[in-house]
Amino acid sequence: xxxxxxxxxxxxxxxxxxxxxxxxxxxxxxxxxxxxxxxxxxxxxxxxxxxxxxxxxxxxxxxxxxxxxxxxxxxxxxxxx
Numbered sequence: 001x002x003x004x005x006x007x008x009x010x011x012x013x014x015x016x017x018x019x020x021x022x023x024x025x026x027x028x029x030x031x032x033x034x035x036x037x038x039x040x041x042x043x044x045x046x047x048x049x050x051x052x053x054x055x056x057x058x059x060x061x062x063x064x065x066x067x068x069x070x071x072x073x074x075x076x077x078x079x080x081x
Contacts, residue, residue, distance in 0.1 A: 011019075023033040067074065 019033055019037075020030055023030045026033065064070075064074065073079070
């Protein structure tokens with residue numbers, strides 16, 4: 001079993017109130033709802049970083065200074081005629 005860590009954070013009062021209301025509606029402890037929110041966030045971020053679509057490359061790293069202006073030429077070659 002993983003060793004647990006303790007942490008202290010400060011959040012805005014309205015967020016605290018919302019979390020508290022959710023916990024009350026669910027009949028659970030505030031700590032359990034915070035843990036569920038953290039797990040959900042980690043799952044979303046992991047799915048994003050594992051998605052091959054986002055592994056293609058970073059925008060703006062081509063080194064081409066006129067890419068916006070000449071993108072058709074870069075994609076299809078010089079127009080003949």
